[in-house]
Amino acid sequence: MxxxxxxxxxxxxxxxxxMVAKAENNDEHYNVMLSGGGLDFCRSDAxxxxxxxxxxxxxxxxxxxGRAFRLSQDSIAMATNPSLWQGRENARVQVHKVLEYxxxxxxxxxxxxxxxxxxxxxxxxxxxxxxxxxxxxxxKLSVSERNLILDAIELVPAAKDRKVEVALDKSRHRGSIVxxxxxxxxxxxxxxxxxxxxxxxxxxTDTFANVRAWLEVLNQLDVSAEWLPLxxxxxLAWKQGGGAACDNIHEFRRQVTSRFRREEVFPDLAKQQVxxxxxxxxxxxxxxxxxxxxxxxxxxxxxxxxxxxxxxMGGQFANEVRKLTSEGKLVVAGDxxxxxxxxxxxxxxxxxPMIQSGLSHNALMNGGQLLNYGDRVCISSxxxxxxxxxxxxxxxxxxxxxxxxxxxxxxxxxxSRQGRMIxxxxxxxxxxxxxxxxxxxxxxxxxxxxxxxxxxxxxGEGGVYIIDNTKTQADExxxxxxxxxxxxxxxxxxxxxxxxxxxxxxxxxxxxxFSVNSRQSPILKSGRVFEQANYQRLANMxxxxxxxxATAKSTALDEQVVIKLKKERKSIxxxxxxxxxxxxxxxxxxxxxxxDLSINFLGF
Numbered sequence: 206m207x208x209x210x211x212x213x214x215x216x217x218x219x220x221x222x223x224m225v226a227k228a229e230n231n232d233e234h235y236n237v238m239l240s241g242g243g244l245d246f247c248r249s250d251a252x253x254x255x256x257x258x259x260x261x262x263x264x265x266x267x268x269x270x271g272r273a274f275r276l277s278q279d280s281i282a283m284a285t286n287p288s289l290w291q292g293r294e295n296a297r298v299q300v301h302k303v304l305e306y307x308x309x310x311x312x313x314x315x316x317x318x319x320x321x322x323x324x325x326x327x328x329x330x331x332x333x334x335x336x337x338x339x340x341x342x343x344x345k346l347s348v349s350e351r352n353l354i355l356d357a358i359e360l361v362p363a364a365k366d367r368k369v370e371v372a373l374d375k376s377r378h379r380g381s382i383v384x385x386x387x388x389x390x391x392x393x394x395x396x397x398x399x400x401x402x403x404x405x406x407x408x409x410t411d412t413f414a415n416v417r418a419w420l421e422v423l424n425q426l427d428v429s430a431e432w433l434p435l436x437x438x439x440x441l442a443w444k445q446g447g448g449a450a451c452d453n454i455h456e457f458r459r460q461v462t463s464r465f466r467r468e469e470v471f472p473d474l475a476k477q478q479v480x481x482x483x484x485x486x487x488x489x490x491x492x493x494x495x496x497x498x499x500x501x502x503x504x505x506x507x508x509x510x511x512x513x514x515x516x517x518m519g520g521q522f523a524n525e526v527r528k529l530t531s532e533g534k535l536v537v538a539g540d541x542x543x544x545x546x547x548x549x550x551x552x553x554x555x556x557x558p559m560i561q562s563g564l565s566h567n568a569l570m571n572g573g574q575l576l577n578y579g580d581r582v583c584i585s586s587x588x589x590x591x592x593x594x595x596x597x598x599x600x601x602x603x604x605x606x607x608x609x610x611x612x613x614x615x616x617x618x619x620x621s622r623q624g625r626m627i628x629x630x631x632x633x634x635x636x637x638x639x640x641x642x643x644x645x646x647x648x649x650x651x652x653x654x655x656x657x658x659x660x661x662x663x664x665g666e667g668g669v670y671i672i673d674n675t676k677t678q679a680d681e682x683x684x685x686x687x688x689x690x691x692x693x694x695x696x697x698x699x700x701x702x703x704x705x706x707x708x709x710x711x712x713x714x715x716x717x718x719f720s721v722n723s724r725q726s727p728i729l730k731s732g733r734v735f736e737q738a739n740y741q742r743l744a745n746m747x748x749x750x751x752x753x754x755a756t757a758k759s760t761a762l763d764e765q766v767v768i769k770l771k772k773e774r775k776s777i778x779x780x781x782x783x784x785x786x787x788x789x790x791x792x793x794x795x796x797x798x799x800x801d802l803s804i805n806f807l808g809f
Contacts, residue, residue, distance in 0.1 A: 235648035236395075236530050237607050238388055241615040241667065242503065242541030243643030246382060247375040248418045259375040268370045269417070273315045273360045276308035284357035293350070299342045300354065302330040315360060347583075349463040352410065356465040367473075369417040373425055379786025380644035380666035387646070387664065389426035391536045392497035400428045400496040407436040407511035408502015408542040410462045412478075413471035419501065433491060433498070434478035437461045437510035442482050443518055451482035462507065488518065492525055497536040500543030505561045506581050508542040513578055514550070514603050523605045530607060531651060537607055541615050544641065548613045549604025553658060553708070554636040558612055558629065559604050563597030565624025565735035566759045569687060569766050570804060573597040573632050597625050599633070608649060610659055610705060611637035617670050618642045618741035621734065624759070624766070627692065627802065630672045631679045637710065638674075642667025642741075652704075660704040666785055668698040668794065673710060689802040694770075696744065698792035699783040714794050718779035721793075725750040731757040734768060744770060748778045748793035769801040 247255035249264040250271040264270065281304045290297035306328055307321070316324070328339030346354075376382055392400035404419050406412050416432050423430035438458040442450045445457075455468045455475070468475035481487060492498070502508055513519040529535035539547045549559040562582045563573070576582075576591065576598050583590040592598045599612075612633065614626050617640030630638040641647055645665035652658055663669050673693035680688045697703065700715035731743045734757035747755045747770055759766040772778075778795040 235391060235650045235662065236533065236536050237547060237649040237651070238384075238391070238536070238538035239544040239547060239608060239613060239639075239641055239647040239649065240384055240538065240540040241544065241617065241641030241643050241645045241665075241669075243378070243616065243619070244381045244384060244501075244540050245376070245378055246385070246418075246422050247372040247377070248422070249370040250418060254377055255372065255375045256377055259372070263372055263375060264370050267365055268368050269362055269366055272318055272355070273362070274318065274321055274355065274358045275313065275315045275360050276304055276311055276358055277313070278308075280358040281305060281308065284354045289353060290350075296342075296345065296350070299330065299332055299337055300346070300350075302332055303328055303339055303342055304354070304358075306330055318355065321355075352464055356467070359466065359470055361470050367417070369421055371418060371421045371425060373422065378644055378666070379788045383786040384644065384646045384665055385422065385426060387648070388497070388499065388536070388538050389423070389428050392428050395534060395536050396496040401494065402428045402430045403433040403491065403495045403498040404430055405433050405435055405498065405500045405511075405543070406502060408500065408504050408508040410464055410504055410507065411467060412436045412438070412458070412462075413467055413474040415501070416471075416474055419499075423499070428497070431491075431495075432474075432477070433488075434474075434481040435488065435511060436478075437507045439478065439482050440511055440513060440516065440519070443485060444516070447485050448483060451479050454479055454482055461510065485518070488522060489525060492522065493529070495535065497538070498526070500537075500539040500546065501541070502543060503541045505542045505545060505559075508546045509559065509561070509600065509603065510579070512546050512603075512605055514605070526605050527607060531653065537605070544615055545613050546604045548606070548608040548611075549600065550602050550606035550609060552609040552611065553705070554611070555634055556602050557604075557609055557635070558599040558601055558633045560612060560614055560625070560629055561598040561600065562592065562594050563625040563629075564595045565621055565628075565740075566761055566764075566766060567595045568597035568625035568628040569759075569802070570761075570764050571597070572687075573599055573629060576600050578603070597628055599629060601633075607651075608639075611635050611639055611672075614638070614640040616643050618667055618738050621736060621738060621740045623670060623694075623740045624735050626670070626672055627689065627800070628687070630674055631677070631687070631689065634674075635672070636674055636708075637705075638672040640670035640672075642669070645669065657704055657706050660702070662700070662702045663697045664699055664785075666699075666790060668696050668701075668792070671695040671697070671710070673797075675709075686804040686806065687802065688804070689800060692800040692802070694798050694800055695796045696748070696794055696798075698794045699785055699790070701794050712796060714779040715781075715783065717783055718781035718792065718794055721749055721751070721778050721780050723750045725752070730755070733759065734766075735759045744795070744798065745793055747772065747798065748795045749780050763806060765805040767803050767805065771799045771801065773797060773799050 245254040249268045252260045285297050285301040325343050326340040420430045438454050441457040442454050514523045548557050580591045582592050612635050614622050626638050626640050645667035647669050648662045650660045677692040678690040703712035731739050734740050743755045753772045755770040757768045776797045780793040782789050783792045
């Protein structure tokens with residue numbers, strides 16, 4: 206048997222042998238799971254998540270196959286009610302004309318959202334002698350306005366057609382299934398048998414739409430799943446005193462989500478939520494009777510409002526979650542916004558912020574904006590709120606406080622969010638920050654040990670991007686342009702493990718990955734580094750070749766961000782094949798790739 210060993214390389218530890226092998230083989234002890242978003246599975250109401258060969262024949266007719274829409278004079282009048290379009294009268298008139306045109310063409314036939322959008326974009330309408338393209342009108346609508354129209358014309362499914370079927374083995378993305386199976390395994394370990402899992406849908410703008418599918422998939426994973434109807438609308442009703450206020454929860458929902466008629470489309474779930482709201486004391490007893498909780502959804506504002514620790518009930522809930530988790534009685538998982546809300550609060554190094562919005566280029570150029578609880582980021586432009594989705598915004602504290610080792614971000618590689626992570630980590634003085642890719646999970650164990658407070662493992666299709674600010678030099682010049690030097694970054698992929706030991710990051714790459722042997726030494730450049738997954742593609746090329754430097758730029762108008770990603774003497778990269786759900790994937794992990802970053806104002 207190999208002996209345990211340890212090397213210290215300029216402050217970053219590399220460990221091997223039984224020390225990390227023990228952590229790698231004890232998955233059942235992880236009690237927190239942060240998933241980076243994109244978890245999906247083959248289901249009757251979203252067959253595009255199924256493998257192509259199974260989409261048409263897999264599901265029977267008497268199951269729910271997704272939203273359907275029909276245009277009528279009543280639904281058109283509801284969608285274009287002037288009281289819902291204040292300040293947007295011209296847009297309202299144009300939408301009314303388009304919907305009347307589509308109603309005449311559709312002849313009372315039901316349509317899917319895709320069919321409706323296709324017909325809309327191909328249309329042309331005339332208003333006061335001026336012709337407008339349907340595509341132009343559609344593209345100028347905000348997300349809230351599109352939701353209003355769809356909600357108004359949505360058909361209510363018959364009771365017999367509301368069942369959602371799930372076919373896990375036919376799912377396109379095996380990484381999602383691997384992560385969900387691991388969550389179920391962790392829950393069963395806590396329970397010592399059949400586990401009770403609470404599913405929370407608070408991060409969806411339509412809190413009811415995905416409930417049946419998620420309960421079905423969790424039950425198929427050999428746990429007993431139950432919906433916990435807690436969301437921002439319930440919290441608002443409780444703030445109004447609960448009781449009779451819960452009868453108005455549908456109006457509260459419209460206030461916080463800008464969604465309509467959800468109680469008509471999902472009457473059984475709406476009734477269940479009202480009953481839960483009126484029995485406020487059930488929240489704590491339900492939590493205490495569970496073995497695991499899974500928080501899903503992509504809307505950070507809604508998720509934050511749901512778990513607002515500054516409220517009496519929110520604070521009690523967060524304290525009880527932390528207590529049960531630390532005692533090994535509860536496993537907590539969050540996907541996307543649900544993962545971010547697991548962080549926040551007082552951390553090991555300093556207070557941990559919760560990111561709310563932002564694009565990388567805008568974040569690096571303009572810095573961040575600190576939000577107060579209750580502040581809402583616009584879903585899209587054209588709404589009255591404190592910030593727009595392109596702005597970097599964050600809360601200084603909050604969340605459930607289960608991950609206190611640094612700021613958390615999600616969908617990082619897919620949306621090139623590394624830039625906004627860099628800015629947030631500097632602005633809030635984070636020692637470490639963790640960015641999790643889609644269909645990737647970070648398994649976390651709070652060890653309650655001052656020397657080794659946390660250990661973790663990465664699993665899934667992507668990786669976890671870690672910013673290490675222990676040696677970063679950052680400066681704001683007189684022109685308020687950010688300059689960064691010697692920021693260290695790491696990227697861990699499937700089966701890589703690590704820990705914080707004496708406040709230093711310690712990692713070990715999976716045994717299936719080997720030293721890079723490519724002799725290629727290309728000049729790596731990217732001119733649009735923060736579009737799509739360009740940053741990750743550039744970093745991966747640096748990881749898998751002998752190249753020493755990758756230069757990337759992001760230019761908008763007269764502003765330019767220049768990033769140099771560099772291999773230094775202590776840099777290490779390991780490349781290889783990993784198997785995720787039986788599917789082989791190429792993966793390259795690296796440690797200590799340095800970043801130098803500068804901002805230029807062109808034309809000055």
